[in-house]
Amino acid sequence: MPTIFTRIISGEIPCHRIHADEHVFAFLDIAPLSRGHALVVPREEWAMLHELSDESAAALGRALPRVARAVMAATGATSYNILQNNGALAHQAVPHVHFHIIPRFPDGSGLGIRWDARALDASEGAALAARISAEMARG
Numbered sequence: 298m299p300t301i302f303t304r305i306i307s308g309e310i311p312c313h314r315i316h317a318d319e320h321v322f323a324f325l326d327i328a329p330l331s332r333g334h335a336l337v338v339p340r341e342e343w344a345m346l347h348e349l350s351d352e353s354a355a356a357l358g359r360a361l362p363r364v365a366r367a368v369m370a371a372t373g374a375t376s377y378n379i380l381q382n383n384g385a386l387a388h389q390a391v392p393h394v395h396f397h398i399i400p401r402f403p404d405g406s407g408l409g410i411r412w413d414a415r416a417l418d419a420s421e422g423a424a425l426a427a428r429i430s431a432e433m434a435r436g
């Protein structure tokens with residue numbers, strides 16, 4: 298089953314397109330949190346960021362700042378959030394990797410953030426960092 302974003306990329310479902318290249322497609326979110334809220338999507342159809350090929354990930358990394366610059370210039374926004382949800386627990390509704398570019402305006406429109414920060418325990422932090430860096434070394 299193609300995702301709704303694959304169907305948008307193929308032209309089967311209409312969108313307000315703002316960018317397309319070999320690996321990446323971008324369009325306006327249909328239910329924006331603020332004016333200019335855009336989605337940047339790899340053509341490659343994977344649900345989560347860590348599943349992407351290096352080629353697709355690199356193309357996204359190249360396109361994101363360019364689309365962000367264009368959104369800022371077109372809307373006059375001077376602040377914005379990049380949001381990228383992975384998994385239902387993380388608020389992902391569409392199982393096709395996508396980055397939200399969400400301009401933030403003085404009227405308060407944009408991404409609302411709840412940031413329940415806790416203190417990092419020093420010994421747990423050391424153990425976790427060691428485990429994660431070992432995983433990194435495995436590739």
Ligand code: AMP
Nearest residue numbers: 301312325326327328382388389390391
């Ligand atoms: P997420 O919760 O990160 O999966 O966000 C999915 C986003 O896709 C939401 O902000 C939706 O408004 C947006 N969306 C869903 N369907 C469409 C569509 N047909 N065109 C544009 N944006 C869409």
